[in-house]
Amino acid sequence: MSQTASAVxxxxxxxPAGAPLLSVENLSVAFHQGGRTTLAVDGVSFxxxxxxTLALVGESGSGKSVxxxxxxxxxxxxxxxxxxxxxxxxxxxxxxxxxxxxxRVRGNKISMIFQEPMSSLNxxxxxxxxxxxxxxxHRGISDRQARERTLELLRQVGIREPEKRLGAYPHQLSGGQxxxxxxxxxxxxxxxxxxxxxxxxxxDVTVQAQILELLKKLQAERQMAMLFITHDLGIVRKIADxxxxxxxxxxxxxxxxxxxxxxxxxxxxxxLLAAEPRGMPxxxxxxxxxxxxxxxxxxxxxxxxxxxxxxxDHVKAVDGIDLTLRAGQTVGIVGESGSGKxxxxxxxxxxxxxxxxxxxxxxxxxxxxxxxxxPLRDRIQIVFQDPFGSLSPRMxxxxxxxxxxxxxxxxxxxxxxxxxxxxxxxxVGLDPATRFRYPHEFSGGQxxxxxxxxxxxxxxxxxxxxxxTSALDMSVQAQVxxxxxxxxxxxxxAYLFISHDLKVVRALANEVVVMRxxxxxxxGPAAEIFERPQTDYTKALMAAAFAIxxxxxxxxxx
Amino acid sequence: xxxxxxEKAATDTAAPPARPAEFxxxxxxxxxATGVAQMAPTVPDTGRPSGLSPLNARRWENFKANRxxxxxxxxFGILFILSLxxxxxxxxKPILVSYKGEFYTPIFVDYPEETxxxxxxxxxxxxxxxxxxxxxxxWMIWPPIRYSYMSxxxxxxxxxxxxxxxTFTKEELCGRYPQGLNDPNCTPGNYNWLGTDDxxxxxxxxxxxxxxxxxLFGLVLTLASAVIGVTAGAIQGYFGGWVDLIFQxxxxxxxxxxxxxxxxxxxxxxPPGFWILLGIMLLFSWVAFVGVVRAEFLxxxxxxxVNAARALGVGDxxxxxxxxxxxxxxxxxxxxxxxxxxxxxxxTSLDFLGFGLPPGSPSLGEILAQGKNNLQAPWxxxxxxVVLSLMLSLLVFIGEAVRDxxxxxxxxx
Numbered sequence: 001m002s003q004t005a006s007a008v009x010x011x012x013x014x015x016p017a018g019a020p021l022l023s024v025e026n027l028s029v030a031f032h033q034g035g036r037t038t039l040a041v042d043g044v045s046f047x048x049x050x051x052x053t054l055a056l057v058g059e060s061g062s063g064k065s066v067x068x069x070x071x072x073x074x075x076x077x078x079x080x081x082x083x084x085x086x087x088x089x090x091x092x093x094x095x096x097x098x099x100x101x102x103x104r105v106r107g108n109k110i111s112m113i114f115q116e117p118m119s120s121l122n123x124x125x126x127x128x129x130x131x132x133x134x135x136x137x138h139r140g141i142s143d144r145q146a147r148e149r150t151l152e153l154l155r156q157v158g159i160r161e162p163e164k165r166l167g168a169y170p171h172q173l174s175g176g177q178x179x180x181x182x183x184x185x186x187x188x189x190x191x192x193x194x195x196x197x198x199x200x201x202x203x204d205v206t207v208q209a210q211i212l213e214l215l216k217k218l219q220a221e222r223q224m225a226m227l228f229i230t231h232d233l234g235i236v237r238k239i240a241d242x243x244x245x246x247x248x249x250x251x252x253x254x255x256x257x258x259x260x261x262x263x264x265x266x267x268x269x270x271x272l273l274a275a276e277p278r279g280m281p282x283x284x285x286x287x288x289x290x291x292x293x294x295x296x297x298x299x300x301x302x303x304x305x306x307x308x309x310x311x312x313d314h315v316k317a318v319d320g321i322d323l324t325l326r327a328g329q330t331v332g333i334v335g336e337s338g339s340g341k342x343x344x345x346x347x348x349x350x351x352x353x354x355x356x357x358x359x360x361x362x363x364x365x366x367x368x369x370x371x372x373x374x375p376l377r378d379r380i381q382i383v384f385q386d387p388f389g390s391l392s393p394r395m396x397x398x399x400x401x402x403x404x405x406x407x408x409x410x411x412x413x414x415x416x417x418x419x420x421x422x423x424x425x426x427x428v429g430l431d432p433a434t435r436f437r438y439p440h441e442f443s444g445g446q447x448x449x450x451x452x453x454x455x456x457x458x459x460x461x462x463x464x465x466x467x468x469t470s471a472l473d474m475s476v477q478a479q480v481x482x483x484x485x486x487x488x489x490x491x492x493x494a495y496l497f498i499s500h501d502l503k504v505v506r507a508l509a510n511e512v513v514v515m516r517x518x519x520x521x522x523x524g525p526a527a528e529i530f531e532r533p534q535t536d537y538t539k540a541l542m543a544a545a546f547a548i549x550x551x552x553x554x555x556x557x558x
Numbered sequence: 559x560x561x562x563x564x565e566k567a568a569t570d571t572a573a574p575p576a577r578p579a580e581f582x583x584x585x586x587x588x589x590x591a592t593g594v595a596q597m598a599p600t601v602p603d604t605g606r607p608s609g610l611s612p613l614n615a616r617r618w619e620n621f622k623a624n625r626x627x628x629x630x631x632x633x634f635g636i637l638f639i640l641s642l643x644x645x646x647x648x649x650x651k652p653i654l655v656s657y658k659g660e661f662y663t664p665i666f667v668d669y670p671e672e673t674x675x676x677x678x679x680x681x682x683x684x685x686x687x688x689x690x691x692x693x694x695x696x697w698m699i700w701p702p703i704r705y706s707y708m709s710x711x712x713x714x715x716x717x718x719x720x721x722x723x724x725t726f727t728k729e730e731l732c733g734r735y736p737q738g739l740n741d742p743n744c745t746p747g748n749y750n751w752l753g754t755d756d757x758x759x760x761x762x763x764x765x766x767x768x769x770x771x772x773x774l775f776g777l778v779l780t781l782a783s784a785v786i787g788v789t790a791g792a793i794q795g796y797f798g799g800w801v802d803l804i805f806q807x808x809x810x811x812x813x814x815x816x817x818x819x820x821x822x823x824x825x826x827x828x829p830p831g832f833w834i835l836l837g838i839m840l841l842f843s844w845v846a847f848v849g850v851v852r853a854e855f856l857x858x859x860x861x862x863x864v865n866a867a868r869a870l871g872v873g874d875x876x877x878x879x880x881x882x883x884x885x886x887x888x889x890x891x892x893x894x895x896x897x898x899x900x901x902x903x904x905x906t907s908l909d910f911l912g913f914g915l916p917p918g919s920p921s922l923g924e925i926l927a928q929g930k931n932n933l934q935a936p937w938x939x940x941x942x943x944v945v946l947s948l949m950l951s952l953l954v955f956i957g958e959a960v961r962d963x964x965x966x967x968x969x970x971x
Contacts, residue, residue: 351869377871389862394613394884404870438612454866 027085058246117178275475332509387447445476627959723749787847795855895957
């Protein structure tokens with residue numbers, strides 16, 4: 001393994017360069033399901049030296065997570081198996097070891113951080129107990145010692161006032177704080193290797209930048225090796241010494257980060273690097289007809305306390321926002337999670353109760369009940385964030401797409417309905433011949449196209465797009481953005497585009513509203529906001545999104 | 559309960575076989591140009607495929623992979639279907655009679671004895687006089703066992719309860735018949751293969767009818783309680799709030815009523831019968847389904863595809879039926895066989911105590927009670943026990959296989 005300038009720089013004085021800490025040699029992973037065997041990882045080899053960061057990059061389904069999980073043998077055996085290969089970690093082949101030996105290594109010499117901070121912490125255990133557990137298992141120390149060590153760790157990962165946080169449960173912490181706790185747990189036993197499986201994908205861009213900075217700092221302090229799995233090349237550039245690009249279970253290219261970015265040799269790597277949402281939003285047109293107008297929209301959730309559940313205060317999710325959406329125009333709503341973006345969108349679609357005027361096509365709809373909104377629902381459509389959750393797994397996609405038609409145009413016959421489904425599928429670029437298949441047979445990007453077809457088949461006027469690209473791979477995001485722009489142009493749709501991903505917003509929106517804690521921080525034409533952000537908050541968002549840089553504390557949430 | 563397992567590890571590990579990767583169809587050069595593999599692999603436009611959905615097909619495969627459960631289903635199915643035709647297996651009437659050139663089907667029609675030259679209002683085909691008369695003018699086909707559950711064998715070799723026929727010699731068996739060894743009625747069809755009970759009724763016949771009534775009772779009770787329980791749970795879970803709160807309190811009170819005492823009281827007022835017993839037990843058994851269905855609806859009503867349907871303007875009841883019920887049905891189906899088992903056991907124990915089906919009905923519980931009262935006749939208790947335990951074990955095996963088949967995390971190689 002040739003050592004590069006950057007890799008050497010990050011590991012100042014550590015032994016001979018020839019002996020890697022971990023080396024994976026010709027590793028394969030096969031899955032058996034329903035009599036079929038699929039090779040998910042095919043003869044992958046890589047190695048990591050002490051203090052080095054290796055990034056494993058690839059899109060979903062490329063086998064990067066599976067490779068990482070097989071290092072600690074965390075796959076669902078016996079459905080998964082390793083036809084060949086070895087994982088050599090300090091002289092031992094982990095693939096041949098039994099569970100007992102592996103447990104000695106897991107969480108001790110090699111530890112992992114997972115993607116979902118929400119589900120990788122046990123909701124019933126306090127922070128103290130979760131972090132302490134790892135310490136007690138591998139070190140057998142007393143409660144008091146564990147507590148001291150836990151506090152020390154929490155301080156190291158940047159949790160403010162850790163004494164107060166010891167008794168907290170995961171739901172009382174924010175996503176970023178939870179991920180910090182996960183990191184504290186992973187670092188508890190001073191591992192030699194940390195495997196981070198998309199540790200920031202579920203987090204806000206601002207928090208992502210903080211977490212990456214933290215990981216980098218801790219790594220430098222401890223001379224720890226890190227295997228970083230991600231699909232985001234921006235992060236790779238920021239954090240990795242070397243990169244392995246995975247595609248369909250194989251490593252297609254490997255090399256120092258700088259070289260991979262400067263002169264990629266494999267076609268797939270070039271494709272990945274080129275995949276960024278491109279194109280310009282439609283030109284702003286202040287004379288286009290107004291589709292939806294909202295004045296002083298408020299969504300307050302009551303906080304009830306005491307014996308009689310009296311309302312003592314409100315959570316002001318959306319606190320007095322004005323918005324005008326015009327045909328063929330896109331308003332982008334940006335902000336961190338919890339800033340009230342989605343709540344605002346749902347209030348405009350009258351999916352949740354709100355105060356303030358909302359007019360659709362000149363008609364007041366804020367007083368309508370949920371039931372009396374139903375006739376309007378064909379013109380107001382929503383595309384949801386998660387294409388895996390928003391399609392019923394039990395229905396073929398033709399039924400999914402035609403569900404709205406059955407409600408709003410019950411008069412048309414089966415043949416006409418089928419023709420409309422075929423047309424809608426063609427419009428979103430899917431082969432209509434596949435319409436009798438079920439959602440699980442489609443990839444993430446294809447599923448999101450199906451969700452868009454479901455909205456488009458009803459000829460809506462207004463579409464709320466709730467982070468429609470955030471669950472998708474980078475190259476697929478670009479395609480979906482292009483599709484949305486084409487559809488908007490063709491049908492003069494009014495979009496409300498909600499996203500925390502500023503790159504996508506820049507490609508779609510011609511007006512931007514920056515939200516924080518239910519209030520508008522900044523608003524204006526997109527070009528203006530992106531060129532000359534006025535507030536610190538917007539600037540921090542931009543820095544985090546485009547350069548993955550952190551802002552001074554206090555400007556954004558932790 | 560099954561599909562969107564959203565944890566990262568689960569999707570990623572399960573994904574390679576299930577989800578076509580963005581790149582699987584297109585090669586890279588093409589991908590760069592057109593946007594990756596958005597055209598799904600083309601298939602001929604054959605229209606809507608018939609048969610099981612892929613999900614159900616996989617479940618059926620998983621079910622079949624559990625050999626014990628699969629064979630149990632076959633054995634139980636055959637036994638159950640056979641028992642539905644109990645009248646053709648064990649009956650004191652012949653299946654078909656040919657008398658003076660005409661055909662008679664005594665199982666379906668009660669012919670007066672005049673038809674065959676007698677004078678009683680109902681024909682007793684076991685009567686030697688009638689048998690001689692029909693034998694002289696035609697023939698008749700008997701079922702393999704010539705006793706119904708109520709018919710008494712008057713020619714038992716020893717006082718009732720009489721032991722199984724294979725413990726006697728042929729001389730002993732035929733000893734009580736008028737013509738001894740040469741009597742035409744001393745045939746295997748008239749032997750009591752499993753002995754008789756204390757009223758000289760054939761045990762084998764009573765077991766066949768008892769099996770049928772137990773399974774039917776269990777099935778009707780289970781299906782009826784599933785319908786009521788799922789509906790109640792669905793309403794509670796979907797609407798939540800006050801509806802849920804009030805209904806839950808009602809169920810708590812309702813399920814704390816002691817069922818056995820209530821049964822005793824009602825049995826004293828109403829004549830016990832199949833439907834009355836079923837009704838009383840139904841009053842309380844539906845509660846078992848509410849919890850799981852309610853939980854499933856509470857969980858699934860926040861699924862994104864349910865929200866998506868709501869955003870399309872789909873009505874509440876359609877959403878419940880189309881999008882939520884399938885989720886809940888998985889949970890329900892999974893423990894349906896076990897509820898069926900429970901219903902059968904309850905009926906048997908009530909019969910055993912004497913508070914079940916009316917006296918004289920064939921029932922497994924009654925035969926067990928007879929076994930307890932006649933310890934000198936072990937064939938009663940043993941044969942009752944064997945049938946009951948066979949039936950319950952088969953159902954448990956089937957239930958296990960169903961449960962595993964619906965478990966998305968379980969994989970079979």
